[in-house]
Amino acid sequence: MIKARVTVTLKNGVLDPQGKAIEGALSSLGFDGVGGIRQGKVFDLELATADRAKAEADLKAMCEKLLANTVIENYTIALS
Template sequence: MKARVTVMLKNGVLDPQGEAIRHALGTLGFSGVDGVRQGKVIELDLAGTDKAAAEAEVASMCEKLLANTVIESYRVEIL
């Protein structure tokens, strides 16, 4: 079983990497981009077969290591 975790900065938290990407896109001629939020995707290969247990375990991983929950939010998908 696979899990995909998407981690993004929370709304209201400054995103300097996103702003750098937005600026670079403008420099390359892509003028219609008003904002960019940059995040990360983490894919996990899990040994278990219980979807609910896997989702709970991955959420625990996010709370403890994969996301800084003070400034980041996360979304877990079991694939």
């Protein structure tokens, strides 16, 4: 079994109103000098294979087909 983590983030230039709100909330808690917050998503997956190349290819296909909306999001794949 291979464990993997997929991280999906907004592309540069895509407005992130949630990130902005979080930034405002941190500032109101007294954390000064925090900027550029972007909210994203993390998926932890377990793949029933030992073939790392296949796992990586499958994960890429999963990202392209479902996990990320590539119109607005980028993704990275990490195998453990």
